[in-house]
Amino acid sequence: MSLTPDNLFGIHTGALDLWQRRTEVLANNLANADTPDYLARDIDFRKVLADAGGSQGELPLQTTAAGQIGTAGPGADGALAYRVPTQPSMDGNTVDAQAEQAAFAANGVHYQASLSFITAQIRMLRMAINGGQG
Numbered sequence: 001m002s003l004t005p006d007n008l009f010g011i012h013t014g015a016l017d018l019w020q021r022r023t024e025v026l027a028n029n030l031a032n033a034d035t036p037d038y039l040a041r042d043i044d045f046r047k048v049l050a051d052a053g054g055s056q057g058e059l060p061l062q063t064t065a066a067g068q069i070g071t072a073g074p075g076a077d078g079a080l081a082y083r084v085p086t087q088p089s090m091d092g093n094t095v096d097a098q099a100e101q102a103a104f105a106a107n108g109v110h111y112q113a114s115l116s117f118i119t120a121q122i123r124m125l126r127m128a129i130n131g132g133q134g
Helices: 005-009 012-031 045-051 097-129
Strands: 041-043 080-082
Touching (some): 005 097, 012 041, 012 097
């Protein structure tokens, strides 16, 4: 059995990347809450996770050309979707600041949960390596 991060931490390493990218997208939406014609965007975490579901916890790399590893991973601009506004404004802006703030807070909780799981796994491995002694 190889001890790679994917084997040790499961889907949480890839999930951290997605939660971090979603934080950036939501922060960008909040920063542009007063920008005319700005269209709010979001990452559909469940869709990205479902797309990666067949790979036993490993999120696939996306490449820009054959034989090249690209920087665009899950949740990159290609996976962003425009948010459907609940209360469209007269200036064309689709950002609902309160909904964005709520999504930002919930995203932070999800990020922290994945990070806590990884931290617990590391603590458990450290205890196993030290023979059960702190």
